[in-house]
Amino acid sequence: MDFNLTEDRQMLADTLGRFLGEKYPVEHRIKVAYDAPFQDPALWDQLVELGALYALAPEDAGGMGGSGFDISVVFEALGKSLCPEPVLGAMMASRIFAAAGADQETLLTGATKYAVGITEIDAPYELDQISTVATAKGDGFALSGRKSTVYGGQVADVVLVAAKHGGGLGVFAVNARDADVTGYGMMDGGGAAEVLLDDTPATLVLADASAALEDAVNAGIVALCAEAVGAMDVTHATTVDYLKQRKQFGIPIGKFQVLQHRAVDMLTEIEQARSITIKAAAELGGADASRYASMAKNMIGRAARLVGEESIQMHGGIAMTWEYAVSHYAKRLIMLDAQLGDTDYHLSQVMKGYAT
Amino acid sequence: MDLSYSKEDLAFRDEVRAFLAEHLPEEVSSAVRSGGELTKAMMEEWHAILNTRGWLATIWPKEFGGPGWSPVQKHIFEEECCRAYAPRIVPFGLNMLGPVLIKFGSKKQQDHYLPRILDGTDWWCQGYSEPGAGSDLASLKTKAERDGEEWVINGQKTWTTLGQHADWIFCLCRTDHDVKQQAGISFILVDMATPGIEVRPIKLIEGGHEVNEVFFTDVRVPIGNLVGEENKGWTIAKFLLTHERTGIAGVGFSMQALEEVKSIARSTMRGARPLIEDPLFAARIAQAEIDLEAMKITNLRMLFKAQEQGAPGPETSLLKIKGTVINQELKDLARRALGPAATPFPGHVSEGNLMFGPADTEHNAARYFNNRKTSIFGGSNEIQRNIVTKTMLEL
Numbered sequence: 001m002d003f004n005l006t007e008d009r010q011m012l013a014d015t016l017g018r019f020l021g022e023k024y025p026v027e028h029r030i031k032v033a034y035d036a037p038f039q040d041p042a043l044w045d046q047l048v049e050l051g052a053l054y055a056l057a058p059e060d061a062g063g064m065g066g067s068g069f070d071i072s073v074v075f076e077a078l079g080k081s082l083c084p085e086p087v088l089g090a091m092m093a094s095r096i097f098a099a100a101g102a103d104q105e106t107l108l109t110g111a112t113k114y115a116v117g118i119t120e121i122d123a124p125y126e127l128d129q130i131s132t133v134a135t136a137k138g139d140g141f142a143l144s145g146r147k148s149t150v151y152g153g154q155v156a157d158v159v160l161v162a163a164k165h166g167g168g169l170g171v172f173a174v175n176a177r178d179a180d181v182t183g184y185g186m187m188d189g190g191g192a193a194e195v196l197l198d199d200t201p202a203t204l205v206l207a208d209a210s211a212a213l214e215d216a217v218n219a220g221i222v223a224l225c226a227e228a229v230g231a232m233d234v235t236h237a238t239t240v241d242y243l244k245q246r247k248q249f250g251i252p253i254g255k256f257q258v259l260q261h262r263a264v265d266m267l268t269e270i271e272q273a274r275s276i277t278i279k280a281a282a283e284l285g286g287a288d289a290s291r292y293a294s295m296a297k298n299m300i301g302r303a304a305r306l307v308g309e310e311s312i313q314m315h316g317g318i319a320m321t322w323e324y325a326v327s328h329y330a331k332r333l334i335m336l337d338a339q340l341g342d343t344d345y346h347l348s349q350v351m352k353g354y355a356t
Numbered sequence: 357m358d359l360s361y362s363k364e365d366l367a368f369r370d371e372v373r374a375f376l377a378e379h380l381p382e383e384v385s386s387a388v389r390s391g392g393e394l395t396k397a398m399m400e401e402w403h404a405i406l407n408t409r410g411w412l413a414t415i416w417p418k419e420f421g422g423p424g425w426s427p428v429q430k431h432i433f434e435e436e437c438c439r440a441y442a443p444r445i446v447p448f449g450l451n452m453l454g455p456v457l458i459k460f461g462s463k464k465q466q467d468h469y470l471p472r473i474l475d476g477t478d479w480w481c482q483g484y485s486e487p488g489a490g491s492d493l494a495s496l497k498t499k500a501e502r503d504g505e506e507w508v509i510n511g512q513k514t515w516t517t518l519g520q521h522a523d524w525i526f527c528l529c530r531t532d533h534d535v536k537q538q539a540g541i542s543f544i545l546v547d548m549a550t551p552g553i554e555v556r557p558i559k560l561i562e563g564g565h566e567v568n569e570v571f572f573t574d575v576r577v578p579i580g581n582l583v584g585e586e587n588k589g590w591t592i593a594k595f596l597l598t599h600e601r602t603g604i605a606g607v608g609f610s611m612q613a614l615e616e617v618k619s620i621a622r623s624t625m626r627g628a629r630p631l632i633e634d635p636l637f638a639a640r641i642a643q644a645e646i647d648l649e650a651m652k653i654t655n656l657r658m659l660f661k662a663q664e665q666g667a668p669g670p671e672t673s674l675l676k677i678k679g680t681v682i683n684q685e686l687k688d689l690a691r692r693a694l695g696p697a698a699t700p701f702p703g704h705v706s707e708g709n710l711m712f713g714p715a716d717t718e719h720n721a722a723r724y725f726n727n728r729k730t731s732i733f734g735g736s737n738e739i740q741r742n743i744v745t746k747t748m749l750e751l
């Protein structure tokens with residue numbers, strides 16, 4: 001057993017960490033994350049040049065990684081800096097292309113930006129409730145329906161859309177300019193889009209795509225969990241630092257035992273969250289991947305809420321301000337619960353196996 | 357024991373209900389319902405409507421313009437206002453400074469300021485907290501020095517809620533450096549138009565502007581703006597903190613929040629059925645409802661006790677702690693119930709059929725984040741626990 005990162009992954013973590021630390025100081029992040037297009041196009045290009053996307057795809061798909069641990073290394077670094085770049089959509093799209101055995105050169109070079117449209121208003125988390133439909137049209141397809149909160153959809157060139165097809169689910173590529181796309185900024189920074197499809201032309205990427213979609217979602221969950229772990233580490237460190245600096249009643253507030261114990265409880269939950277994320281990353285691609293992804297997302301949901309809320313409370317008023325970084329970390333930590341299945345949804349997924 | 361309202365109370369409730377139905381403007385209540393920031397004009401309009409009916413200064417004695425209600429009536433009034441989505445009363449003039457002037461102010465001060473609070477001439481804000489003095493309020497540094505017939509004020513206040521609208525600010529200032537901290541503080545009224553005052557906005561976590569920093573540089577105010585005695589300001593500050601706090605548990609607001617959670621959970625779908633039919637989520641709502649039902653009674657019990665004793669005791673700290681926890685839990689549930697539909701930044705997706713999630717939920721996540729303040733301000737929940745530890749448990 002070995003819980004250390006391989007040399008390559010450690011190097012990747014260091015490189016990304018340095019890059020993001022330099023290019024995304026929190027002032028810059030706050031600015032780009034809340035102003036259209038809710039990311040920084042120049043920094044996206046540099047991030048891609050550093051190999052962030054190649055790390056997310058396996059070698060036979062033209063990448064240099066693609067395992068659960070490659071994904072978690074990249075997203076933990078992104079989480080530390082609250083990076084608003086649309087990497088999640090690219091990674092999930094990459095997995096679908098890999099499953100389809102399709103070429104993904106333009107994805108990996110960053111030349112084409114991809115987003116993945118799974119979520120719908122009445123199907124926020126569950127694949128089997130998707131109602132967008134594909135119908136054959138000419139030698140291609142046409143899609144009708146609405147994809148909601150498509151993360152990164154505000155800048156995507158192509159959206160991979162999950163739609164009903166042939167009694168199951170298929171994945172279709174839609175050119176953003178062919179669809180009615182409304183981009184917007186999110187509560188926690190970064191952007192998403194509503195994608196309205198009305199007999200919109202599309203090309204089939206993968207038929208019978210349920211398994212591939214499930215794998216993409218599981219990989220997305222590993223990514224979000226790792227992102228949360230990165231963000232929680234920074235939030236906790238900032239909070240502990242503040243407890244040492246801030247004085248009230250003539251002493252650092254970190255001397256008050258009630259705050260000490262709560263800082264310890266936060267740390268415990270973060271370590272637990274890190275562990276379950278490692279487990280989910282290790283299982284990604286295997287037979288039990290979904291079960292462990294669900295466990296991880298549930299625990300992350302609980303831990304991230306605790307860390308988000310407690311870090312604000314233990315700071316007092318200062319962390320209620322836009323100017324202070326912790327407020328943005330807390331927003332990200334809490335809002336990511338609504339991505340790819342929330343705490344309760346994944347709890348019920350874990351419970352599903354019990355009765356049989 | 358009898359938990360029912362008396363006949364008179366019920367008649368009063370109907371009277372309040374009828375008044376609200378007739379006089380609360382539709383655009384004001386829908387602004388409250390949607391959870392966005394209210395404009396100054398809306399708040400002033402609502403104050404004026406209540407003032408015309410004599411129901412604005414609900415906690416002032418009758419002789420100063422209050423309605424002379426019992427604690428139960430005040431409670432009923434607050435509850436009905438919440439049910440109808442009336443705006444909260446801006447508390448600084450009406451619920452804070454008013455009672456202070458009535459108890460500690462001179463006749464001249466009362467005659468001058470109180471009517472102006474009632475008719476909306478003066479908008480007040482509260483200048484207590486400073487960058488270095490939050491929970492430890494007594495360590496405040498803003499100083500006021502006598503110079504002939506004037507106080508000269510230098511320093512900084514912060515977190516000044518709605519200070520951007522204010523005509524006046526009541527400040528705690530240090531007037532004696534050589535004594536125990538609490539013994540060198542005075543309560544002084546300052547006209548915000550005085551030269552040397554600068555107000556800078558603070559943007560909050562959800563992007564709203566409701567608090568400010570207020571800087572004082574050689575601000576000169578008349579000696580007569582001192583309330584009570586020099587260096588006795590701490591007594592006033594404490595009076596204010598423990599004074600009449602019928603609303604501190606926020607029961608009415610939590611009842612609103614509970615209704616909101618249920619309505620969202622009825623109209624959002626999860627797994628092909630309304631979320632409210634999901635046993636996991638329904639259990640969370642039920643737990644919060646049970647807590648709230650108990651809190652209603654706890655609140656009333658403590659109200660009655662306060663009525664018997666003449667003043668609220670340290671139990672109000674329990675109301676504040678549990679009341680904010682329940683309210684924050686409900687706001688959390690509302691956000692979760694919306695799920696991804698809570699994602700857009702308010703104002704980004706609000707038009708026509710693109711608006712998603714049930715109606716009036718655009719500010720849902722923003723309210724959740726903004727509401728984290730309730731366990732921080734007015735004495736944080738940690739400080740409230742310290743108070744109970746000392747006063748009730750004597751530990």
Ligand SMILES: Cc1cc2nc3c(=O)[nH]c(=O)nc-3n(C[C@H](O)[C@H](O)[C@H](O)COP(=O)(O)OP(=O)(O)OC[C@H]3O[C@@H](n4cnc5c(N)ncnc54)[C@H](O)[C@@H]3O)c2cc1C
Nearest residue numbers: 256313314315316317484485490491515517729734736738
């Ligand atoms: C939105 C908002 C509006 C506000 N409006 C106003 C206003 O209009 N006027 C005004 O004067 N003030 C206002 N305040 C200020 C508010 O009263 C202070 O934020 C509050 O007193 C806490 O002070 P602080 O923020 O400096 O936190 P700190 O006092 O620095 O506290 C930081 C943390 O340490 C904890 N802590 C401190 N001392 C102890 C202790 N002895 N034991 C255990 N834990 C402790 C606190 O509970 C908190 O968790 C407002 C604040 C906010 C956020």
